[in-house]
Amino acid sequence: MADAAVPGRGVQDHAHQDRRQDDLLGFTIRRYSSGKLLTKPSKAAMSRIRQRLREVFRAYRGAAPLALIRALNPVIRGWAA
Numbered sequence: 183m184a185d186a187a188v189p190g191r192g193v194q195d196h197a198h199q200d201r202r203q204d205d206l207l208g209f210t211i212r213r214y215s216s217g218k219l220l221t222k223p224s225k226a227a228m229s230r231i232r233q234r235l236r237e238v239f240r241a242y243r244g245a246a247p248l249a250l251i252r253a254l255n256p257v258i259r260g261w262a263a
Contacts, residue, residue, distance in 0.1 A: 231261050 203212045208227035212220040223231075234257055242250040 231257075 203210060205211075205224050208224055209221055210224045214220070235254070238253050238257060239250070242253055
């Protein structure tokens with residue numbers, strides 16, 4: 183309550199003022215004012231790969247482990263490439 187009475191001491195959000203963010207080809211690219219560049223998969227891309235892995239796991243439930251591994255390898259390699 184005391185902070186509200188002091189002028190210029192309101193809640194400020196500086197987190198979004200020092201960076202620029204763009205989504206490109208399934209990646210989120212952030213450039214900070216310090217020159218630092220951060221590239222990571224976008225939330226949508228992560229949810230798509232998790233959904234695809236979930237589908238493979240469910241399809242191969244009860245199957246031999248080797249069959250599951252053979253089905254997962256192309257999905258994981260395609261994601262990492």
